[in-house]
Amino acid sequence: MFSEQAVKTFMACRFCPMCRHVCPIGLTTGNEGNTPRGKGLLLNYVHTGMEFTAEMAQDMYECCLCHNCASECETGFSPPLFIREARTQAVVQDLAPPAVRALLDNLEATDNIFGLTAENVSPDLREAVGTLPETAPTLLYLGATARFKTPDIALAVIRLLQKAGVEFTVLADEPSSGAEPGDLMGFVEDVRQVAQKCAAAITASGAATLVVLDAHSARMFKQQYAEWGIALPAAVVTATDYVAGLLRDGRLSAKAAGVAATFQDDSALSRELDETETPREIIAAMGIDLKEMFLNRKRVKSGGTVLLMEYAPRLGQLAGEGRWLDAQRAGVPVLLTSTPDSFVVMRETQPETMTTTDIFVLLEQNT
């Protein structure tokens, strides 16, 4: 039922409470089941004969896979490994919560969790993408959140690349990278096929460089594709890394934005892709007085994810609110984010006294 590594991991975690201080869900709900130890203990019981139930399945989805537990584990155990495999069991045994099943249905029908199609993309973004060439040396991968929820961020990155004179394109009908289905049902064969389809589309674009705006997709391209042996013809670089490089090379230059702000690292970017400084380079290029937030860089406390908000809105709200308490202590009125996912979850839960701003949007306004 579970891989050898997953069993080893939940057997290690089942009695170990050492990482609970960094779980963004457990800290805000106070629910004992919302800890890696709680989940590991339940799977220990399943391993010793207890039935895997719908309640257990639900518990496995009460996690935003931010990897803070794995990052804090001094001996290298990674609870997301067994949580993903338990989600596979939930789907296989038809025990996944209805809201999760609805997202899986959306993915099957439309290739994105929102159940939206190309017609739902904002006219401005459609028009901008429509003017780009069919093939180019660089391909910009936006991700579903940017395409459907934050077109302003997508447009800002497109304009920045244009200002820098980059020859690039964007796929008009961008396929899923497999990030969301991988989080919803684990890295199973169905998801591998999604990834293969995406890799084929990237190959067809003829690009040698793949710039990825969505951090979860970047993580898929850089790590999971390699694990599956899915070759990409293009070198994968995150949008933050790429734009920071354009600033470094003088292809973009920014003027002072004149704001004092704090910054929410994106968990996938900072922890899983080890990229903490490039967003700060972009922020520094605009002369922003950055007041670092409590728990930053690789230690960032997640404010949730768009995926979590879609299938468990209350948990998503609590996770975002929990992080805003930290942001407010920074004593500045603006919170900066560096990915569409982080922007959406923080903006959705934003208190009245604060504003959330994406660094690409701000940079585009100041170049």
Added chain:
Amino acid sequence: MNPKGYMTQMILSELEDAVGRDNVSTRETDKIVTAVDLFWIPRMWADRGQYPATADVIVRPGTTEEVAKVLVIANYYKIPVTTWGGGSGSQGGALAVTGGIILDTKRMNKVVEYDPDSMTVTVETGMNFQQLEWYANEHGHSLMHYPSSITCGTVGGFIAHNGIGVLSTRYGKIDDMCLSMEVVLPNGSIIHTLPIPKHSSGPDLNAIFLGAEGTFGVVTKATFRLFEMPEVRKFRAFLFPDLTTGIAVGREILKKMKPSIMRLYDEAETASIIKKILGVSKTGAFMNLALDGLAEVVAIEERIMIEICKKYGGMDLGPEYGEKWWDSRVTFFFPPHALDLPLMHGTMDSVATFANIEKIYWAMKHAVEDNFPDVRFIAHFSHWYEWGCIIYDRFIMEKPPADPEEALRLHNQIWYKAVRAALANGGVVNDHHGVGLKLGKLMKEQYGPTMQVLEGIKKALDPNGIMNPFKMGV
């Protein structure tokens, strides 16, 4: 809870009315995850696939007032209430072994007041202690309470068993750090101890609730001392000829100064540490020390400390071991380093005066090794006072019985034998892990007729006996 028919639902409705529907759960999974803490027995039970002793309902209050409402309901229906925090206790103190309500405090997780002038912080007791420490660090302060469980325990958990951290020799135990408390009594009354603990206005009521393990009420807020971060923390390690010499050194150092860390290891633990440091085997008693404070003051203290250690024949092993130990001090508590199943193990800490502490060491060592030949005994002495110190001694059995009932029986036999040896030689049931379910039986043996004081308090505050039944021996 044993009501008939729809009465269960009636009571659940009342609880939902008190704390909100989202915060009352009868889900099987929520019962299981709050039924296993770090006590070896429930872990072994779970490891063997045995169903744990669970609560009937998990209630998660968000405020003191909600706690009060829950206790009023529980008291009326005579439903047991067991308070749960981080689930990191090793004595079974947070287990709902008679069913009833698990009162999970973790939604009460806010800093209420930060007072840099008085150097105090007031906090809700469901807050994770590491989160609180980080909060203080943001202001350049620290609570200086660094137990190995700092990342998992709640503020209330450390109050419940009167915990201790690795810097206690200088900064004290939780009862030295906690200035005042808000407590909800079993009848739902919300009371406050005096705003400060030092006065001549009657006895210090904090002392009744600190270490009471939730048997007298629920501590909902607490005010703690804050400390400035030390300018320097200097480590130094020594190897002494034997344990007796090491204890004498500790005693002498405490007459002159208060190191933040002073950890003396018995010969069994010393052997493995020395092999790692020197790469060769060497017998003796290893001591790791640290001094905190202003650089100038620490420099003077360090000179005097080294003089004392050398006077007793200590081999100076330099600062490197201590520095590395500090950086990795909690690594030992992560799997697979932490003592865990399939081993049987227990930490039987006791505390005594200098006159008795070595006697206790030998008595406990013999009690374990002479009666249970397959069981190892190791110890160190890690929290020191001017009058004595604690012994942090552990037993380890590589292959405990496979049968869970046999394993439970043997586990308890070892504990009873060893703790009775401590009691017979001037020790106490426990120093800082608490009594819980594990050691409740020995409380009457320890206190004798004095136990009626604790029993009287229990009877007066909790006449229906709803609070944390079968814990702390009351």
